[in-house]
Amino acid sequence: MSSSVPAIEVDRLTKVYAAKGRTTCAVDGISFALEAGTVTGLLGGNGAGKTTTIAMILGLVEPSSGQARVMGARMPRERYRVLHRMNFESPYVDMPNRLTVRQNLTVFGRLYAVENLRDRIDTIARDLELSDLLDRPTGKLSAGQKTRVALAKALINQPDVLLLDEPTASLDPDTADWVRGHLERYRKERNATMLLASHNMAEVERLCERVIIMKRGKIEDDAPPAVLLARYGRDNLEDVFLDVARGRGEAAREAAQ
């Protein structure tokens, strides 16, 4: 990837769903660019358009207008140029439950043409503390263990671009903290670019150097966490999020000035 090409670039991206004569604008002309090696949080309430934005970046959903590019490749049209260098994790997408962890990782490792796959699975299992679970059916694992398996699948190809949709949803604080730590280490080791949709403000504050706040399909704000805190005169991102979600963002910004 040339250093001048953003890892992810979204330009006037719009998605309008039409059903039964009604149209819903899920994403409304948003633009942003993420440099390689950065971690960016995508915040917003339910229905803000975060998941649709991520799905368009992944090539799972076709934009109505505008474009999403990953490492220069236009999605979904040119997706096969880059899909082997990216990956995705979400608690809303499962892996086959009857397959063992090792079988699932083997299948995905082969799909991504991972070299020395056996060694890679052993390494990633060690990193994510899955070694004792490798031969157990994925469906028999606890929620926390399943999340670690999903993360192992997302990292099996050592992606340059990683998209995460609420990676710690439904995890206990200890496991969630452990997952965040692993993501931080991975980013440092691989200089990977991450885009993280989350409702967990503490997670976003810890992991992200930039935060994009969405509301009703539009970008409401876009800045580093510290800048957002100063801009809204708040001590934490949760209060910033509530200001934006409850329509008092502008008032908070004026009051802070």
Add this chain to the structure above:
Amino acid sequence: MNEQSNTALALSPHRIGAMVLRYLYLLRSSWSRVLDLIYWPAVQLFVWGFLQFYIAQNSGFFARAAGMFIGAVLLWDILFRGQLGFSVSFLEEMWSRNLANLMISPLRPIEFVAALMVMSVVRLAVGMVPVTILAIVFFGFNLYSFGFALAAFFLNLILTSWSVGIVVSGVVMRNGLGAETLAWTVMFILMPLTCVYYPVSVLPAWLQGVAWALPPTYVFEGMRALVLEQTFRADLMLAAFALNLVYFAIAIAVFLGLLRSARRIGSLLQSGE
């Protein structure tokens, strides 16, 4: 890792093999799935086999046509189970909410379809080989005695089953699991028209044209010619093959169109009802 080619039609045996492995792991882990592959074909065989015994005792024609019903039911099962083997393997991805994982991987749609075709043959073999042996043991009917004709019958039936399976999978992918019933029922819409157990001449004249537009009709007519007249009708097999090529190409185009539509309406991420 090498730079990947940017075409939906590029084929990688490695990725097809990965998907076949995924389904083999699943079959290996579930004896109920394996049993299900054998159970219904065996029940069908016994029902029609004993019916044929009974009719043959009371009719000179059917006594001469020994094996016609059993041959028909076995060939029908190749058609039906071939489609089901394809569609159910696809449905496994929907049931396990794994479709989005596959669609963001480098797996091409055509590779996915190729893996499902391989699995349709594997599942068919698991189900049908034991049943054809039962047919020999219980009814003295040896499907393999058809020889080259059996290969022609099989090729044409499996091609039709794939075409139907490809379209059914595309519809389920686009519309969600609410359309899953199609996988189990669509072949039964074709059953009366493909003349599995009776000649095309039995149909009203206007319906015969529809029947001849369906490749399996040629196979079942060919099977009856072989059993009743000991004649292999190569002309019927070639006509069926030509039709199958057309339908297969249409099915692939429909599948790719439904995939594009699924991307437009956002159903790849949801994989639900």
